[in-house]
Amino acid sequence: MTRLSPDTLGVLPAAVARPSYDRSQVKAGVVHLGIGAFHRAHQAVMVDDVLGAGELRWGIRAVSLRSPAVRDQMVPQDGLYHLLVRDGADVATRLIGAVLDVTVAREDPAAVVAMLADADTHIVTLTVTEKGYKLDPATGALLADDADLAADLASLAAPLTAPGFLVAALAQRRAKRLPPFTAISCDNLPRNGHRLRGAVIALAQRHDPALADWIAEEGAFPETMVDRIVPATTAEDIAAFAREYGLVDQALVKSEPFTQWVIEDRFCGPRPDFGPGVQITAAVAPWEEAKLRLLNGAHSAIAYLGGLAGIAHVHEALEQPAMRAYVERLWDEAETTLSPPAELDIAAYRRALMARFDNSALMHRTQQIAMDGSQKLPQRLLATIADRRAAGQEISALTLGVAAWIRWQAGVNDLGQSHIVDDPLATRMAALLAGQDDAAGRVRAILTLEAVVPPALAQDTAFAALLTAHLSSLEDKGAMATLMAMTPQPA
Template identity: 70%
Template structure:
């Protein structure tokens, strides 16, 4: 079967939305680090909107910092791919044309530095996951013993990390008399702009103090909040789309209708005239906090409890009344820790989130969400727990989600099926969780693990006792029983 490409665009069904601009006339004003499904369904679509609006400065040079897989999917397709938006029975296919080149950084580091140092480049965006910033989550310092970062600390002629590529490119721009680009983190990190700035400036200072000062004075690292559910594409998805199109698209992504990008209005150069779905604001933190603690916090709880129960997809977990009650209880707890902006109606936001979770056509896998839990729990669950404990408030639902994460580390669900714990700290975590210990002893081991648990929570007896209670139920009776117990506890307290 022929592949999707510029040559086969005309063969697609009439209801498929195609790029409304001359791709040959596009200049690449954006470099994106970490091209994956989320970028293709989120930021790339917004830059594609700008191109469709007639501003042809916002094509994308995208880079994979590790695998050639996405390059190999997109290169035969001239960078084109389908964004399939699903909402119940409705489905809309749109061809995104914004990505003009994909670079595999380990193969062509010089090409990536050159793209970032180009006078046409005004914005660099990143989706490299929480672990890609090479910062200790507890201290905020560079993880100097990380092998990739250690290489970049030694030399930047062939960078290996996202901060390394940014520093190398900014050094070249400064030497050429060009202004810096605006660097925008699009990862689910609290204060993501500040963290990116910290990692870049700290790395730059290890090489050239004057360069670090120039970046600090002239650069821009706006805070952002990104929101769109983008499940992993399956072979079945690709086959179904090929049957519909008559051409194969190996780079397709599937997503929901909802998309939001809140960006701090802090740029050091040109930016697009962003359209619907993008909000420029002076303060991102309240939006970011609400999203992390409501959407992402609930997602983590659903992932670990559903995964332990052997349930594959988010909407299937939410079909269980006790799981639905758990999400609402977690939101009740987390909501008290928020300071939402006036434009954000939390009650309406919660209703919209539940409707998004219920979307059966997304088939969002619990195991996909469960990845990298050690990097996600501090901001999603432990931060609201700390806030509520400081106020003397209960943490039953939030603690159940954390206990489910601890239980997940055993690598076996309630039915005995094994799973891989996909996490950069999986090794040191499992070493702390001896199976002969009691649940309380395993909780103590986790609370003493500084890379995940902040010092203020490590010695909290209330947290310890609540986690031990839930972990005991999870280990002895399973996730479904724990969900039922939470609901009974809440009814007794009403």
């Protein structure tokens, strides 16, 4: 069947929204590191809106740090792809043209540094996942035992990490007397701009203290919050699109209708005139905290508990009354730790989140959300637990989410089905858990993970006891029985 390309767009029906601008006139003002489904369904769509408004200097040059998969999907299509916005039975289809090219960093690191150092590049965005920043999740310090980071600490001739590429490019810009770019993290890290800035300056300090000082004084690393549910695209999604539209789109992405991007008003150069989907604000932290602790915290808990119960998708998990009641209880606990901005009505936000989770059209897989738990739980659940414990408040629902994560490490669910533990610390956690004969021993082993567990919780005997009780129940009774015992249903 015919592949999507600029020459085959005539096949598409008129109902498909498409770029209103001339792509041949677009210049690249943005470089994005870590192109994946989320970027294509979120930031790239908002940049497409900017281009559609006539600001043609903000096209995106995209970089895949490791895998050639996305490059191979997009380059034959000249960067074009479709976004399917699904809301129940309704689907809105839009062709996105904001991505101009895709480069694989491992294949040509010099080319990536050159595009970052180009005078036309004013903004660099990143979606490299929590593990891509090479930071200890608990302390924010550079990882001491990461091989790629060690290589970048030794030399930036051919960078391997996101911080390495930024430092190498900023060094070139300084040498050419160009201003730095604004670097915008779009990952779910608390104080993501602060952490990215810390990683870049720490790495620069190891190579050139004067460069580190220049970055600190002249650069900009805004805090941001991003929000959109973007499930993984499946082979069936691509096949179904081809049957309906007569074109194969290997870069197809799908999402829910809701989208949000909140950016701190901290730029060191030009920026686009973003449209209504982007909120520029003086303080991102309250928005970020609410999203991490309510949306992301619940998502992780649903992923592990639902996954252990053999439930494949989020909306299916929430069809279980016990899971639904549990999520509300988790939110009751998390809500007390928030300081929401005046514009954010938490009760309305919770109702909207549940409606988003119920969107069956998304088919959001629990195993997808369960990836990289060691990088996610510190900010999604453990920080909330620490705040509740400091206030002398109950933590049962939040702690059950952590217990389910520990149980997930066994690699088998309650039905005896095996799964891959996809996590950068999977090998280390497996070694810690090996030989532990009971739940108490497994909890003690996990609590020694300083990169994951805050010190206050690692020494908290009451937390350890509750975590052990929950883990014992999950191991003995299974996830659904544990949930039903926690949230009894009406007779």
